[in-house]
Amino acid sequence: MAPPELILTPHEMARADTATIASGTPGLDLMRRAGRAVADAARRMTAPGGRILVAAGPGNNGGDGFVAATALAADGFDVAVVPLGRIDRMRGDAAEAASGWHGEVVPAEEARFHEADLVIDALFGTGLARDLDGAARSLVEQIDAAGRPVLAVDLPSGLDGETGDVRGVVIKAVRTVTFAARKPCHLLMPGRAYCGPVEVADIGILPETLSAVSGQLFVNSPDLWRAHLPKPDLASHKYDRGHTLVASGGATRTGAARLAAVAALRIGSGLVTIASPPEALGVNAAHLTAVMLRGCDGPEGLYHILKDPRFNALVLGPALGIHANTRAMVAVAVQAQRSLVLDADALTSFEDLSSELHQAFRQAPTVLTPHEGEFKRLFSGHPDLLDPPSKVERTRRAAAYTGAVLLLKGSDTVIAAPDGRAAINENGTPYLGTAGSGDTLCGIIAGLMAQGLPAFEAACAGTWIHAEAGAGFGPGLISEDLAGLLPGVLRDLLR
Numbered sequence: 001m002a003p004p005e006l007i008l009t010p011h012e013m014a015r016a017d018t019a020t021i022a023s024g025t026p027g028l029d030l031m032r033r034a035g036r037a038v039a040d041a042a043r044r045m046t047a048p049g050g051r052i053l054v055a056a057g058p059g060n061n062g063g064d065g066f067v068a069a070t071a072l073a074a075d076g077f078d079v080a081v082v083p084l085g086r087i088d089r090m091r092g093d094a095a096e097a098a099s100g101w102h103g104e105v106v107p108a109e110e111a112r113f114h115e116a117d118l119v120i121d122a123l124f125g126t127g128l129a130r131d132l133d134g135a136a137r138s139l140v141e142q143i144d145a146a147g148r149p150v151l152a153v154d155l156p157s158g159l160d161g162e163t164g165d166v167r168g169v170v171i172k173a174v175r176t177v178t179f180a181a182r183k184p185c186h187l188l189m190p191g192r193a194y195c196g197p198v199e200v201a202d203i204g205i206l207p208e209t210l211s212a213v214s215g216q217l218f219v220n221s222p223d224l225w226r227a228h229l230p231k232p233d234l235a236s237h238k239y240d241r242g243h244t245l246v247a248s249g250g251a252t253r254t255g256a257a258r259l260a261a262v263a264a265l266r267i268g269s270g271l272v273t274i275a276s277p278p279e280a281l282g283v284n285a286a287h288l289t290a291v292m293l294r295g296c297d298g299p300e301g302l303y304h305i306l307k308d309p310r311f312n313a314l315v316l317g318p319a320l321g322i323h324a325n326t327r328a329m330v331a332v333a334v335q336a337q338r339s340l341v342l343d344a345d346a347l348t349s350f351e352d353l354s355s356e357l358h359q360a361f362r363q364a365p366t367v368l369t370p371h372e373g374e375f376k377r378l379f380s381g382h383p384d385l386l387d388p389p390s391k392v393e394r395t396r397r398a399a400a401y402t403g404a405v406l407l408l409k410g411s412d413t414v415i416a417a418p419d420g421r422a423a424i425n426e427n428g429t430p431y432l433g434t435a436g437s438g439d440t441l442c443g444i445i446a447g448l449m450a451q452g453l454p455a456f457e458a459a460c461a462g463t464w465i466h467a468e469a470g471a472g473f474g475p476g477l478i479s480e481d482l483a484g485l486l487p488g489v490l491r492d493l494l495r
């Protein structure tokens with residue numbers, strides 16, 4: 001099994017770089033490998049002899065560009081370098097790389113990017129320190145306006161490597177070659193949308209060096225959690241596979257709970273029961289077959305049901321209503337120390353009361369699944385949780401604050417555990433943005449926890465499986481389809 005793919009921040013990457021140099025690999029060697037990897041990609045993107053313009057910045061990203069330019073010119077391409085600033089002011093390895101370039105140099109104001117077959121963007125990489133303005137901004141705008149294919153070196157210039165935010169302006173690339181590991185900006189929005197496919201080139205930084213500097217941020221893929229996936233053995237029976245309880249809303253708000261319940265059953269929870277308010281029993285009963293049904297009158301009803309220890313995982317929130325009763329049900333669930341997924345109304349009911357959630361979930365595995373709007377409402381009084389520009393950092397802080405696994409939904413869902421582990425999901429599809437999709441996600445995660453997955457692994461696996469199901473279906477997806485798509489995804493995973 002492959003190890004989980006690490007994502008390194010620019011700061012961590014710089015430490016890996018320094019450690020590699022300290023253990024005997026000259027920085028210039030790293031730069032040469034980086035530049036050659038860029039040249040290899042450029043060669044695949046350009047017809048022989050094609051015109052390639054390399055926009056080279058003042059730092060090491062520019063140095064990579066000079067190495068690539070030199071390699072491509074030697075291969076017979078028609079290459080020119082467009083420097084940002086004076087080449088004779090470059091320093092260190094970048095200056096060394098630039099000194100190897102004896103070809104055409106074109107000042108920015110004379111560069112005809114629209115005539116290029118390929119533009120290589122080697123302006124700024126992980127060292128971008130502030131918003132682009134002045135000559136840097138003009139050059140980025142000039143390249144973008146030309147509309148020619150751009151190959152980005154490390155990352156599209158103008159992206160903040162850590163947050164994926166745009167620092168003033170950014171170049172839109174059709175492909176990106178990065179080095180040693182992907183950076184957060186390659187997966188987080190909006191950055192991801194500017195990168196095109198991202199290729200990771202091995203430039204000789206050892207995996208153990210990457211692990212040593214890693215802040216435990218991963219790409220969410222099966223490599224991260226496949227080993228935890230349950231597989232029933234010959235002797236197992238349904239109670240070995242857990243019993244998930246899903247709380248339903250009132251008579252006109254029951255669909256969300258059923259979406260979650262059916263998903264929990266499909267993902268493998270041995271039994272699933274809907275806890276329904278008395279007035280909604282009829283409508284729930286009319287729609288349920290394999291999912292069981294119990295009357296449950298608010299917090300007291302929940303307390304009585306949870307006296308049965310076999311209910312080992314619980315979903316609270318979808319369509320439950322935003323009020324004190326919902327908060328009381330959360331309190332009952334926390335007290336009962338069951339695996340818990342809280343979404344939607346169970347989160348919004350704590351608007352302005354989030355200090356009640358401080359360390360509230362330390363005792364039992366809990367996953368909170370807000371989208372950005374719910375996250376902002378939930379933590380409105382906590383600038384320390386809301387202000388960090390990095391989605392990864394915000395999610396991590398909220399996880400540490402609540403003691404729960406935090407799953408911050410979106411096209412770039414981030415999952416973080418209170419211990420700092422975090423993952424970014426990338427296999428989703430915009431078609432998942434459909435009513436009830438989040439309810440289904442809750443059911444999948446609870447169903448995995450019912451089968452014994454730890455909260456972080458359940459949240460990561462649930463997110464990936466939910467996204468894989470949606471992406472495999474594509475246009476026309478509605479939430480009712482998702483549960484039925486789970487067996488196919490599971491079959492592939494368990495093969």
Ligand SMILES: NC(=O)C1=CN([C@@H]2O[C@H](COP(=O)(O)OP(=O)(O)OC[C@H]3O[C@@H](n4cnc5c(N)ncnc54)[C@H](OP(=O)(O)O)[C@@H]3O)[C@@H](O)[C@H]2O)[C@@H](O)CC1
Nearest residue numbers: 017030031058059060061124125126127128129130131154
């Ligand atoms: N890590 C590795 O393992 C390896 C990394 N490699 C490569 O190194 C790259 C990182 O290089 P880097 O650190 O020199 O930073 P880089 O992105 O070139 O930018 C710094 C320059 O830009 C300037 N500058 C910054 N912001 C600006 C602004 N808004 N507007 C204008 N100027 C601005 C800044 O100037 P200053 O802030 O000092 O005034 C400085 O001159 C990395 O992305 C990868 O491509 C490979 O060679 C192989 C191994």
Ligand SMILES: Nc1ncnc2c1ncn2[C@@H]1O[C@H](COP(=O)(O)OP(=O)(O)O)[C@@H](O)[C@H]1O
Nearest residue numbers: 409410411428429430432433435436437438439
């Ligand atoms: N553009 C997108 N790309 C990938 N996933 C998406 C996108 N938009 C929404 N999703 C996913 O769809 C789900 C929507 O959940 P949510 O907003 O809670 O929906 P609902 O409240 O209708 O159930 C989340 O898992 C989210 O990550």
Ligand SMILES: [K+]
Nearest residue numbers: 121124155157
């Ligand atoms: K770049």
